[in-house]
Amino acid sequence: MSGFDANNVYSVAIHDAPAATAPDSPSETERLLSEFLMQFRVGGEFIYRDNFRGNLLLKQYLLEVDLRHISLFNEELAHALQERPAEILPLFENAAAKAARTILFPLAGTSEERTEKAIEAIPKVQITIRSGLNLLQFRDLTANVMNKLVRIPGIVISASVLSARATKLHLQCRSCRSTMTIHPPGGIGGTGGGSDRGLPRRCEAAPPEGQSKDCPLDPYMIVHSKSTFTDQQTLKLQEAPDMVPVGELPRHMLLSADQHLTGKVVPGSRVIATGIYSTFQPARNKNSGPAATRHPYLRVVHLEMTSGASASGGSNPFGIQFTPEEEEEFGEMGRSEGFYERFAKSVAPSIFGSLDIKKAITCLLFGGSKKVLPDGMRLRGDINVLLLGDPGTAKSQLLKFVEKVAPIAVYTSGKGSSAAGLTASVQRDSASREFYLEGGAMVLADTGVVCIDEFDKMRDEDRVAIHEAMEQQTISIAKAGITTVLNSRTSVLAAANPVFGRYDEGRSPGENIDFQTTILSRFDMIFIVKDEHNEARDKLIAKHVMSIHMNRPTQNTDNNGEAIGELDLDKMKRYVAYCKGKCAPRLSPDAQEMLSSHFVSLRQHVQQVERDNDERSSIPITVRQLEAIIRISESLAKMTLSPTVQNHHVEEAIRLFKFSTMDAVSAGSADGLSRGELNEEMTKIERELKRRLPVGWSTSYQSLVKEFVTSQGYSSHALERTLYVMEKREIIRFSGQKKIVHRVGV
Numbered sequence: 214m215s216g217f218d219a220n221n222v223y224s225v226a227i228h229d230a231p232a233a234t235a236p237d238s239p240s241e242t243e244r245l246l247s248e249f250l251m252q253f254r255v256g257g258e259f260i261y262r263d264n265f266r267g268n269l270l271l272k273q274y275l276l277e278v279d280l281r282h283i284s285l286f287n288e289e290l291a292h293a294l295q296e297r298p299a300e301i302l303p304l305f306e307n308a309a310a311k312a313a314r315t316i317l318f319p320l321a322g323t324s325e326e327r328t329e330k331a332i333e334a335i336p337k338v339q340i341t342i343r344s345g346l347n348l349l350q351f352r353d354l355t356a357n358v359m360n361k362l363v364r365i366p367g368i369v370i371s372a373s374v375l376s377a378r379a380t381k382l383h384l385q386c387r388s389c390r391s392t393m394t395i396h397p398p399g400g401i402g403g404t405g406g407g408s409d410r411g412l413p414r415r416c417e418a419a420p421p422e423g424q425s426k427d428c429p430l431d432p433y434m435i436v437h438s439k440s441t442f443t444d445q446q447t448l449k450l451q452e453a454p455d456m457v458p459v460g461e462l463p464r465h466m467l468l469s470a471d472q473h474l475t476g477k478v479v480p481g482s483r484v485i486a487t488g489i490y491s492t493f494q495p496a497r498n499k500n501s502g503p504a505a506t507r508h509p510y511l512r513v514v515h516l517e518m519t520s521g522a523s524a525s526g527g528s529n530p531f532g533i534q535f536t537p538e539e540e541e542e543f544g545e546m547g548r549s550e551g552f553y554e555r556f557a558k559s560v561a562p563s564i565f566g567s568l569d570i571k572k573a574i575t576c577l578l579f580g581g582s583k584k585v586l587p588d589g590m591r592l593r594g595d596i597n598v599l600l601l602g603d604p605g606t607a608k609s610q611l612l613k614f615v616e617k618v619a620p621i622a623v624y625t626s627g628k629g630s631s632a633a634g635l636t637a638s639v640q641r642d643s644a645s646r647e648f649y650l651e652g653g654a655m656v657l658a659d660t661g662v663v664c665i666d667e668f669d670k671m672r673d674e675d676r677v678a679i680h681e682a683m684e685q686q687t688i689s690i691a692k693a694g695i696t697t698v699l700n701s702r703t704s705v706l707a708a709a710n711p712v713f714g715r716y717d718e719g720r721s722p723g724e725n726i727d728f729q730t731t732i733l734s735r736f737d738m739i740f741i742v743k744d745e746h747n748e749a750r751d752k753l754i755a756k757h758v759m760s761i762h763m764n765r766p767t768q769n770t771d772n773n774g775e776a777i778g779e780l781d782l783d784k785m786k787r788y789v790a791y792c793k794g795k796c797a798p799r800l801s802p803d804a805q806e807m808l809s810s811h812f813v814s815l816r817q818h819v820q821q822v823e824r825d826n827d828e829r830s831s832i833p834i835t836v837r838q839l840e841a842i843i844r845i846s847e848s849l850a851k852m853t854l855s856p857t858v859q860n861h862h863v864e865e866a867i868r869l870f871k872f873s874t875m876d877a878v879s880a881g882s883a884d885g886l887s888r889g890e891l892n893e894e895m896t897k898i899e900r901e902l903k904r905r906l907p908v909g910w911s912t913s914y915q916s917l918v919k920e921f922v923t924s925q926g927y928s929s930h931a932l933e934r935t936l937y938v939m940e941k942r943e944i945i946r947f948s949g950q951k952k953i954v955h956r957v958g959v
Contacts, residue, residue: 239304242293246301247308249286250276251315265309266316274335275473276309277515280344294342298362298489302340302514309338336441337380339472341515344487351452351464354490354509363511364487366519367450367466368657369478371649373642375444378471383439384412386432391418393433446475450486450511454623454657467510474513480637480652481659481700483621487515535791543791547854553865556852559780561614564607565757566750569872573598573738574611576869577662577704578619578789579851581844582797593686594797595704596844597735599668601726602742603715608708612664615706618782620790621661623654627671627709630654632678635663637699639692648693655682655701668709669727676732679705683735684837707736716743734833737841738873798850800843804863808846811867812839815875825890838874842866894931899939903956906945911955914947 250261265276284291294301314331346364354363385392395412412435416428448468457463468486470477478484492507535543546552553575560571576596583594600608616622625635634653641648654663668676682688682701689698711717711725725741726733733739780788800808819834846866850858898921905920906912917936921927936954939945946955 239300242290242301243304243308245287245290246305247312249283249290250309250312253282253286255282262312262316265312269313269317269335273473274313274337275339275341277341277343278305280342280346295344295346295362297360298342298514299360299491299512302342302489305340306338309340310335313338339474341474342487343515343517346487348485350456351466354466358490359509360489360491362487362514363490364485365450365466365511366456366483366485367452369448369480369482369484370451370465370657371449371480371640371651372478373447373649374647375446375475377442378445379435379440380443381441382412383436384433385436386416386418386428387434388428388432389416389418389420391416392436393417443472444475445469445471448478448513449651450484453483467508468513469510470513470516474516477516478518479699480650481656483519485517485519486511486513487517488513535787539787540791543788544854546788547792547852553849553852556780556785559785560618561607561611563761564610564614565754567607567611567742569869570600570611570740570742573740573869573873574615574706575852576738576845576848577706578615579792579848580704581847582799582851583702591686592840593684593702594844594847595686595702596737596841596848597683597705598707599733599736599739600706600708600742601711601716601739603744604710606742606744608742609666612666612706612708615662616664618785618789619662620786620793621658622664623658623661624664624666625654627665627667627669627675630665630671630675632675635675636678636682636688636701637690639690639695648695650690650695650697650699652699655679655688655703656699658703659700660702662704662706665705665707668707669712676728680731680735683732705736716741730833734835734837736874737838737844738870740873741876792851792854796851796854796856798847798856798858800846801857801859803860804846804858807860807863808839808842811863812842818875834874838870841874842870845869891928891931891934894927895935895938898927898932898935902935902939903944906954906956908956908959911948911953914952914954917954 250265251259253259253261261276261278261282268275280291280294283294290301294305313335317335318327318331320327342362344362344364346362349358349363349365351365351367354365379397382395382397383392384395393413412431412433414431416432446469448470450466450468451463454463468488488511490509491512492509495508549555553572557568557572557575560574564571577598580596581594584592586592600611602608612624616624635655636653637656638651638653639648640651665671682703683705686700686702687698688701690696709728712727713725716725815834815838842863843866846858846862849862849865850856855862901921902917918929918932921932922929936945940947942958944956944958946957947953948955
């Protein structure tokens with residue numbers, strides 16, 4: 214047999230002899246377990262007997278048992294179950310099957326016929342064990358915990374298709390037609406349905422009288438119609454990204470789930486798996502290593518969902534439990550005066566200023582309410598924010614902070630991530646040669662936040678891959694014969710630099726922002742972060758940076774002397790999880806009225822800017838932007854645990870939107886001129902210059918300034934910009950450190 218070591222326990226029923234008393238004899242253990250199932254009660258309720266009966270009547274032959282209850286019933290039994298689960302579990306399942314027959318067929322013991330009927334009706338019962346053991350990380354799984362019960366958290370990154378594993382094989386000899394039954398052991402690498410490994414090599418039937426027996430070697434064939442099979446599925450569990458030490462690759466672990474535990478999870482779900490840490494011998498090939506080395510895997514006995522598509526109930530999406538005291542404290546926090554300001558200041562407190570950006574990030578953390586319309590259409594509730602700005606404005610630091618504070622977050626950098634790494638890739642299983650899906654960053658961060666740094670350095674084809682994830686919140690894949698849709702209900706926080714490395718004031722936003730309108734309209738808020746020179750502000754920033762570097766957190770105050778960042782990281786994380794699980798605000802009629810009228814005026818404003826500048830705005834204001842303001846106001850209401858969106862929430866949302874996206878739309882006007890007027894002046898200056906300066910002639914820069922700015926009253930900005938554009942078009946050329954202007958072309 215080339216699989217796991219046999220874990221069958223052979224027990225002999227002891228008749229007439231005095232009953233065994235030590236729980237280490239298998240029959241006594243089985244008796245104790247049977248007693249536990251039938252007699253354990255909490256208060257006046259026999260919880261397991263009643264639950265079991267309910268399950269049996271629904272034809273579900275399974276029962277979930279809490280390990281703590283077993284330890285209350287018999288300490289030694291619980292200890293044995295933790296130390297030797299592979300031995301005790303089969304006994305438990307036998308005891309459960311017997312208990313099931315007693316419950317459903319109370320008269321089963323009276324006649325043999327009835328007993329056989331009961332055994333046929335309930336062949337096998339599955340026991341799942343829910344335990345409160347301490348969580349072990351992947352890196353703590355050592356040889357010491359081999360064959361014991363362990364409990365590990367992680368993310369399911371791929372799930373195989375269900376396969377059938379034989380539990381009872383009916384064999385028939387090819388030559389003498391004699392039959393026999395064997396029970397192959399479970400787990401990965403055990404005897405499969407069609408494999409001949411582990412079958413007896415010689416025919417074991419006694420020869421008929423007077424005849425010699427000449428059955429060949431390997432005589433048995435499997436009669437599939439008389440064998441019994443059970444579902445089996447292998448899952449691949451990866452440790453959560455926040456558990457991985459810096460500089461290490463995330464570890465993987467194979468999980469083997471069977472019967473009722475199969476088909477429970479999809480890639481991207483976060484689970485806590487309880488199981489028996491065992492080993493298997495991989496199929497022999499060149500790189501499988503020496504014969505004695507065995508590969509570890511986990512035989513699952515219980516799966517707990519902590520989040521993801523299949524988390525039950527939906528009330529607690531992040532698997533974080535809250536105590537009543539904590540809930541009360543959070544309620545008070547939400548109702549306290551000026552809590553929104555306080556929370557915003559606690560976002561990355563070591564970064565000076567940019568309060569509006571911190572407020573936007575606060576909204577992103579909480580998110581709006583997602584809605585499913587009667588026709589099945591989904592409206593997303595997640596808020597996407599783009600920070601576009603000069604280097605050195607602490608964009609990446611904000612992203613890193615969000616990664617720490619969001620309950621689920623994935624941080625990637627644009628240059629190093631491909632489309633497949635962000636969405637999903639199709640891999641081929643080395644053993645079964647089947648294709649399976651592995652989720653990427655957007656799938657792993659389902660119901661969380663994806664932080665993408667260096668967004669502008671991404672290749673265009675990779676950036677297109679996340680269009681669908683940002684608006685429809687799904688990722689559809691059609692590769693290698695797999696067509697499927699994965700969930701990616703994530704918020705995106707992206708940071709990018711403008712085209713020229715830093716924001717060029719003289720150019721329109723369209724020239725500075727090199728993104729397509731398609732991706733820009735999917736961002737709810739776009740911040741243009743400029744590094745402005747302002748002496749008073751520079752002094753404050755310098756003082757702030759100095760106090761941080763000198764490690765004086767006591768002086769962490771803003772310019773009004775108020776302390777900032779008084780909420781600690783862990784509390785913020787828990788509060789965000791609590792609000793997301795508890796609250797989904799809706800608009801009030803007043804707020805509705807206010808929003809719709811405001812949207813119309815926004816569109817008019819954009820139209821006006823477009824008319825002035827005589828070009829389409831690079832940042833579109835579409836219906837998506839109206840939805841964006843709705844989402845922002847919902848998240849502001851959610852932050853204070855308010856069930857409806859009031860007027861002041863909408864006002865703040867509109868203010869934030871104006872400060873971010875609308876500012877970006879109208880950016881680029883200089884010297885008090887709108888861009889339309891500026892363009893007009895530039896055209897006039899260019900015409901005049903060409904008339905005054907024939908091809909091949911030159912003049913000094915100073916005389917041009919005197920001529921156009923001083924005597925004719927054009928703005929110096931317009932002159933600068935015209936000369937810059939003409940140089941780019943190679944009409945003029947500068948020499949002598951830009952002092953002399955030569956006309957070289959037409």
